[in-house]
Each structure stands twice: as structure tokens, then as C-alpha cells.
Amino acid sequence: MELAHATEVKPSAAPRLWTKDLILITVSNLFVYLNLQMITPALPAYVSQKFNVSSLMISFVISMFALSAIATRMYAGVAVSRMRRVPLVIAGLLIFLLSTMTYYGVGAIALIILIRIVYGVGFGIISTTYGTVVSEIIPKRRIGEGMGYFGLSTSLSMSIAPVIGLWLLNDYGFGTLIVVASILIAIVIPITFSIQMNRQEKTSHTVKKPMKIKFMDRDALLPCVLNILLSITYGGLITFITMLGKENDIPNVGWFFLFNALAVLLVRPISGKIYDSKGHGAVLPIGCFMVIIAMLFLSYTTSLPMLIVSALCYGVGYGALQPSLQAWAIQRAKPENRGVANGAFYNSIDFGIALGSMTLGIVALKTSYAMMFRLSSLFMVLFIVIYVIARRRQGQS
Template identity: 55%
Template sequence: MEAPHEKLWTKNFIILTICNLLLFLNIQMITPAVPAYVKDAFHSNDFTVSIVISVFAFAAIVARVIAGEAIKKGQRDLILLIGLFVLILSTAGYFWSSSIALLLLIRIIYGIGFGLTSTTFPTTASDIIPPRKMGEGMGYFGLSTSLSMSIAPVIGLGLLGKFGFPTLIGVTTLLTVLIFPLSKIIRMPSSKSVPFQEISKHSSKVQLMDKKIILPVFLNLLLSITYGGLISFLALFGKEVHLSNVGWFFLCNAFAVLLVRPISGKIFDKKGHLAVLPPGALLVMIGLLSLSFTTSMKFLLISALFYGLGYGMLQPSIQAWTIKQVTPEKRGMANGAFLNSIDLGVAIGSMLLGIIATNTSYSMMYRLSALCMVVLLVVYLLSQIKKLQRSKNKKVEEKMSA
């Protein structure tokens, strides 16, 4: 029988996962709707759309650096409270986005709220999950993120098309308000806080990145660039190829993610990231290439299936890998860095791929974004070869010294 401290499906874990789902439903319902809203309301070009998407991401990145340090010092509850408060106010603030300038300001504040809140939840999850089940636990917890990233764009675009932008904002504001009472039910594990003397001694030292997590964070950045192209331009790509219901891509993607994520988490725990990352990258690449040649709903769904399977294998495994590389008190920093790589990737993807789309086409843009997976594979495999070589050299040195 499973020991109590090894139990994964606790009340805390379930409620925390629901809170994370609500948070990302808010974000992912708004994000794909913003490009269409900006184009229709302000008659903007693709570059302006990419700026509106990107300022949110950069604001979230800065907020996460602050959140990671505050969590390390035992201020998790305060960061969550401030983050939720700012997120609710800024979500409601979209009602008054009557100009590009105001919209950009709201997006910055919105990014700050999201950055603070989204760092708190996964850090708490990594404290709740038994260490031996970190891959499986983060896989299930990450389902809330992947599920929202898959179904929320469909809901958001549907609300925008049928009822307009104000209705969409009303619904997303309500979703965020619901997090407050739910988060109060969770019994937060004691933060891995640093003693006061140590805080005073190192208060001027803000650690942005541990060298142990540079590789997984960089790989996640490459994956997120591809997602930036999807979340920002898929609706516009649908118009280019005369497909009106591209939202089905996200639903099919959600099905694939739900299918593979629990399995990939268990494989990660048993065999490590080498068994998960290469096949995941290949599936994402196939998904993007097939999407770029899509002219019918059938091929749109096939590309979504491949992309979802690959994404569902890659992201939770990279997150679990990132967390396992650091000590418990650094999990806030590690989760912040991981989530920052998502937002930075989306920002880069939105801006860079938006420029490519402006000068070529959305189809060509998706073909070129598949190159990110080629880079991911090359960098990862080279790092594993280098690691294996170091291990062999170490063994030789040990034999010689013996």
C-alpha cells in the first residue's frame, strides 16, 4: 500500500490543479482573441499585433523574477494574493481598452498579475508532489495548463465571434475571481524559506538562473516559439487557407495532450528525459510541417494530433527535469525560469514569426517554425553525447587513480 507521504492525489493537489486550470483558462481565452480584436478594432498590421502580444510576456517575465525571490524568502501567500488582485483588475480593465496605448498599458499590468500568480502555483505543486513521482505529478498538474491552452482558444474565439469582446472579458474575469475561494482551501506546504540572517546577507543577490537548468529552459524556449506562432496567428492562417473553424485544431490538440501526458510522465520517471524528448520533438515537427500544407479540415486535425502528442510529451518532461535539477528552496526560481521561457518563447515567436508571415505567408511561417525542433534535437543530443563522454572520462580517471 502507498505510504501517505507518497500519495499524489491529495485534496491539496486536486484543488491546486483546478486553480491553475482557471488561471490558464483566463489567459488562453484572451490571448488568441486579442490579435483578432486588435485587427478588427484598430485595423492594425501583424507587427502591431505581435507587440501587443509581446509586452504581456515581457511584463510576466519581470514579475516572475520578483516572485521567485519572494517565494524563496517565504512570501508565497503574499505573492499569490497580490498576483490574483492585479490579474482580476487588469482583466476587467480590458473593458476600457479603447486605444492601442491603453491596451498596451493593460497588457503590461495583466502580465505582471499573471507572472506573480503563475509562479506560485507550480512551485506549490512541486512542494506537494512526492519527489519519486515528480515526473508523473507535474505531468498531471501540467494537464491543467495544456488543457487550457487547447480548449480555451476555442472558447475564447467562440465568445468573441458570437457575443463580442466585452462578453469574453466578463467571463474571463469571473474565472479569475473563482480562484480566490478555492486557493483558501489549499493548505500550503511550508515554504522553503531562507533564515533571516541569510536573507539579509544575500538580499542584494537576485538569482535569475541556476546553470543546472539552462539547458532544459532553453529547450522549452524553442518549443514555446512554435506555440507562439499558433496562439498568435492560427485564426489568421485559417482565413488565408479558407478554413473558418480553425478552433478545432485546439480541441484535437487537447485530446492528444490528454492522451499522452500521463504516459510520458511515467516514462520520464522510469527512464529519464532521453526516452521522451527526441520523439516528442519529432512529433511537434511533423505537426507544424503538416499544418503548413493544410488546405482541409482533415489535415488540420491530423496536424493538431501530431503537435499535441509532441507537446504533451515535451513540456511536462522538461518542467519535471528543470525542478529535479535544483534544491527545494530554489524551486520558485526554477519554476519562474521555466515559465519565463514559455512567455519569452511566445513573445519571440509572435514577433519573429509575425515578421516572417508579413513578408511571406502564414504557411511558410509554420514551415520555418519547425526548424526550432531541429535546433532542439541537435542541442539536446549534443549535450547528451557530451555528458556521456564526461562520464566515460571520469570512469577512466577513477580506474587510473585506483
């Protein structure tokens, strides 16, 4: 009897997370976002200097990218579930590379707008494909942890790329910036051929129905709605924190993004493990609470130490929430709809940021930047209210 008891099957060890495919796709995602985040803050200065256009026109040039990416993901979300992924993402990378290369030397503002639209098409294809593929590469039991690590590539680029981009622009010119950004994408293209992307190949070949544009996967709707509310607060931050610094005489508000990025880098692996072991209920309420605290603290900030504390709180909250929401959206979606779910999730980020910039800008005009950040915390109050009501209606799914 003792021998029989000794031969009982033990729980299997945690599946391996860091495979070659996960490493390569994470590096590729880092390079793509470095390209994006290097060009985005430098482009307004370049366009203003070269074409001498109004701030409204500059806003229009920048926003065309987000609108194009959102529209593209409606198609890409379906395509990534039915087509071979390598040719699809290579097409996106080539579009992204060619549009990057043509930024420099364009002699008309209308052509810059056209390039931004094409640039958004390439990015929409790439981001949707990468998000879907990485969700299949990561073991299901470690999806929260894996998505957290994958998301670090985006966070790292957001913290260092603007600094690099503005440095290249100021010291070497826009042409050098474009060359460096183009090289990054040129490196990604050969890497792509080494990644096993067609995990759903058999399924995609058996589907004979005509391809239809699908904006949202119904199962992923709740995480995407919550992510819009989170992204609204981020849209207000990246647009108006400089103005808050001027309003309250806070020097070097750029420190906010550095300490925010450090907090994100530290919390994502931890929150991912908690998500995998205890579920979204153990992560989302705490993350939401930290963002609320950050917004309220920021609204009363009058010194650099207070700004840093606010940045750390926001980084902990944002770093825990976003990858958990993406993992939750993927888990709720059917396997054949993961491409649509990922596309919808990335669209929720762009839409939330744009909505936050516009709505919170109106609030700031009517009140003050401090009051605007105070009121932006109400979006996270709405976040927790929707989350609690949805959990009660749907159970623990």
C-alpha cells in the same frame, strides 16, 4: 532461515499523488488560464473596434503582457523561495483581478497598455508561485506524472477558453466577458487559503541575504533552452496557421487546436509515468521526433484529414515534451532555487512564442507559409542536436 527471509522489507508502494492540495492548485491554475485565454483572443477585436488603431498597435498591446510577465518572474522566482507563498500569490491574484476588471470602460489606448502591463505582473507572480508550490506538493518519485496532470489544466484552458471568450464577446459583449473572467479569479482567492503552500517556510525564514533579481538558475538552463526551441514552433502555429489555411484553401483550421488538445490530454499522463520510470532520455527524443513529423506534415497539408493528422502528431510531441522539460528543470535545480527555475521555465515559453512569431513571420514573408512550417522543423532538429551533445558532456543527469 525461511522466516528471516520472509521478513525482508518489500519495496514501498508508490506515494499518493492526488492530494487535496494538488487538486485545489490544479483547479486554481485552470481558472487563471481560463481567464487569460478567454481575454487574449477577444482583446484585439475589442481594441480595434473601440479605438480604431492599426494592427501594429494591437500587436504592441498584446505583447506588453508577455514582456511584463517575463520581467516580473525575474523577481518572483526569488521571492517565492524566500517569502510566505500565500500572501505572495494572493497579492498576484488581487493584481490580476483588479486589472481584469478595469479592461472594460477604459477610454484611452494608453490606459489599455498600462492595464496589460499590470495584468502581466499579476500573472507573473501567480504562475511562478503555482509552478513552485506544485513541484513541492508532488512526490519526487512521481514528479513527471504529477507535472503532466498539472499541465492538463493549462492544455484544457487553451482548447476551450478561446471558444468561450469569442462566444461571450460576439453574443453578449465585452462587458459580459470581463465579468465572467473576473468571477473565475474571485473564486480562486478563497481556494488559495485552503492550500498548504509554505513547504519551505523554515528555510525561507532563515535566509537573511538581501533579495536579488535572478533571471536564470544555471542548473535549469538546458531544459529552458530546449523549451524555447519547442515554443518557437508553437508561436508559429498560433500566429500563422490561419494564414496557411487560406493559402492552401483548408477550411476550419480551428480543428487543429481541438485535436491537438485531445492528443495532449491523452499523452501527458502516459509520458509522465514513462519519465518517472525511465527518465527524460525515454521521452524527449520521441517527443521531438513527433513535433518534426507534425511540422513537415503540416507544411504539405491541403485537406482537413491531413490537418488533423498533423494536429495529433504535434499534440503527442508537445504534450510529452513540455511537462517533461519542466520536471527536468525542477529536478536539476537546488531546492532553494526552484522558484527561479520555474520562473525561468515559464519565461522560456513566453520568449519562445514571441520569438517564433517574429522570426517565422519574416520567413513567411520571404517564402510561403507552407515553407515556413517546413523550416520551423529545423528548430526541433537543433533541439535534438543540443540535447545529445549536452548528455554526452554531462552524462545522464
